[in-house]
Amino acid sequence: MNSPVYQTVIIGGGFTGLFTALHLAHEHYPRSVILIDQNERFCFKPLLYEYFNGEMDTLQVVPRFSELLKGSGVIFVQDAVQSIDLHQQEVKLASGNSYNYSNLVLALGSVTTYHQVEGAKENAFPFWTQADAIALERHLRDRLQRAVQTEDLEERRKLLTVGVVGGGSSGVEIAATLADFLPHWYEVLGGNSSEIRIVLLNHGKEILNDDINNPLRPIAEKELQKRRIPIEILTGAEATTIHPNAVEYKHNNQVKTLATHTAIWTAGTSVHPLIKDLPISQEHQDHHGRPLVTPTMQLLDFPEVFAGGDCAGLPDNSLPPTAQVAYQQGANIAHNLKAIALGEELKPVKINTRGTLLKLGVHNAAANLFNVFEVVGEPAHLIRHATYLTLLPTPIHDFKATTEWIDEEIFHHHLDPQDVGKKVVQAAEIVGAGVVGILAARKLLKILGDEDKKD
Numbered sequence: 001m002n003s004p005v006y007q008t009v010i011i012g013g014g015f016t017g018l019f020t021a022l023h024l025a026h027e028h029y030p031r032s033v034i035l036i037d038q039n040e041r042f043c044f045k046p047l048l049y050e051y052f053n054g055e056m057d058t059l060q061v062v063p064r065f066s067e068l069l070k071g072s073g074v075i076f077v078q079d080a081v082q083s084i085d086l087h088q089q090e091v092k093l094a095s096g097n098s099y100n101y102s103n104l105v106l107a108l109g110s111v112t113t114y115h116q117v118e119g120a121k122e123n124a125f126p127f128w129t130q131a132d133a134i135a136l137e138r139h140l141r142d143r144l145q146r147a148v149q150t151e152d153l154e155e156r157r158k159l160l161t162v163g164v165v166g167g168g169s170s171g172v173e174i175a176a177t178l179a180d181f182l183p184h185w186y187e188v189l190g191g192n193s194s195e196i197r198i199v200l201l202n203h204g205k206e207i208l209n210d211d212i213n214n215p216l217r218p219i220a221e222k223e224l225q226k227r228r229i230p231i232e233i234l235t236g237a238e239a240t241t242i243h244p245n246a247v248e249y250k251h252n253n254q255v256k257t258l259a260t261h262t263a264i265w266t267a268g269t270s271v272h273p274l275i276k277d278l279p280i281s282q283e284h285q286d287h288h289g290r291p292l293v294t295p296t297m298q299l300l301d302f303p304e305v306f307a308g309g310d311c312a313g314l315p316d317n318s319l320p321p322t323a324q325v326a327y328q329q330g331a332n333i334a335h336n337l338k339a340i341a342l343g344e345e346l347k348p349v350k351i352n353t354r355g356t357l358l359k360l361g362v363h364n365a366a367a368n369l370f371n372v373f374e375v376v377g378e379p380a381h382l383i384r385h386a387t388y389l390t391l392l393p394t395p396i397h398d399f400k401a402t403t404e405w406i407d408e409e410i411f412h413h414h415l416d417p418q419d420v421g422k423k424v425v426q427a428a429e430i431v432g433a434g435v436v437g438i439l440a441a442r443k444l445l446k447i448l449g450d451e452d453k454k455d
Contacts, residue, residue, distance in 0.1 A: 006031050008337055009091055009101040011081055011274075013037030013065055014045075015323050016308035017107030018393055019330030020337075025072035027334060030341050033073070034099060036091070038080040040064055043130055046323050046388050049177045049359055052133040060392070062130045068393050081108075084274055086302050103304050103337055106275065106291075107330075110310035110321075113270035119242040124165065124265035127174050136264065140178075141185065143261050148191040154259075160186070160196045161260040163247045165239045166267035167202025168211045172220055173359040174264060175200045179227035180362040196229050199258055201237040201249055203267070212320035213358045216366045219376055223360040239267070275311050286313030295348035297333050306333045325351055327391055357384040 010017045021035045041062045051061035065076045080094040092098045114120035125136045147159035164175045175198050183193030208217040224231040241248040247258040271289045280291045284300045290313035291299050299305045308329035319325050332349040339346050355369040365380040
């Protein structure tokens with residue numbers, strides 16, 4: 001079907017795409033906005049670990065687009081994009097529908113890459129989407145159930161061994177998470193949690209190498225050994241083949257085998273195929289193959305097209321692929337789209353990063369704040385949660401999730417008034433999250449009042 005020419009089409013409902021749409025709605029953008037994503041739900045990826053282990057629920061981490069965009073005026077289309085014609089300004093969908101645009105926003109993100117490792121795509125579990133989290137949970141619960149029922153020691157060892165391939169932030173975070181709560185799952189079934197193994201295989205000589213969380217590496221290495229199950233870190237281990245019951249890898253020029261029924265793949269991402277297929281000359285791409293954009297986030301040869309997040313390459317300005325960067329890019333793209341519609345001047349994007357956050361197990365994290373000081377343990381966990389909760393899409397979703405989290409995380413588990421006060425200061429003052437501070441202050445006053453009544 002053909003749609004009006006004066007409309008903006010956003011492809012991809014990740015951080016950049018969704019927040020561009022929400023900012024356009026907030027700024028009363030005078031043109032129609034269509035957001036296209038093949039999934040029904042938005043996935044807040046930094047909190048996928050919390051969704052996986054039950055710390056946070058579906059509403060908080062993977063809400064429906066229809067709910068997030070309700071009342072915004074943004075049209076949501078659940079469909080897969082088949083092709084993008086930059087010359088004809090047309091987007092074709094798998095359903096057969098097509099949309100013409102006056103402006104286009106490329107926000108497709110990146111895709112998992114397996115580096116041509118044999119069997120990786122077929123036998124390893126990625127951890128990127130809600131579906132990935134559900135599939136991995138079902139698999140692990142099945143393996144634990146089988147393990148507790150078998151008397152074959154060798155087979156039980158395979159069932160209870162988890163190999164995580166990739167020592168970047170994602171690999172470290174999923175390994176730390178599993179090492180803390182898998183023992184609990186197994187003990188509930190009647191198993192001996194000390195039999196569980198978590199092995200982190202990293203190609204490089206150091207974990208978190210060339211990663212935004214590299215400054216936190218010494219902390220991460222120490223904290224990984226403090227989990228309920230200490231994590232075995234194999235560096236210089238290049239995965240070569242992933243079998244259903246083993247991971248083969250090269251180490252010191254020797255081929256070795258890790259016997260395991262569970263391999264998790266976190267060893268990198270690559271440019272989305274639709275972005276690779278765009279008619280962008282090589283000199284207008286960065287070294288990853290992403291199209292270069294102007295300081296205002298526009299493609300060099302197609303100024304009516306904006307790109308952000310993992311779809312964009314910024315000349316001489318390497319930004320980490322984080323939620324806070326994508327959020328700010330979405331806000332900037334929305335501002336410039338409105339400027340185009342009103343005939344006003346466009347503004348270059350200005351990204352202010354607050355530092356980095358790394359999950360290191362249940363109720364544990366590390367934070368490098370403003371690249372000035374580091375926080376470790378539960379205070380960092382509170383900072384991480386509070387920071388991400390302030391980025392949750394739409395004020396209503398933000399408020400609901402924040403209220404529930406504060407009540408459960410800070411106040412339910414820490415009933416001592418003095419302890420609560422410390423948690424409030426750590427989570428609210430350091431992060432500067434107003435809603436956290438307000439809700440926490442109110443809750444703290446209530447607790448203190450109740451304590452006075454007892455006395």
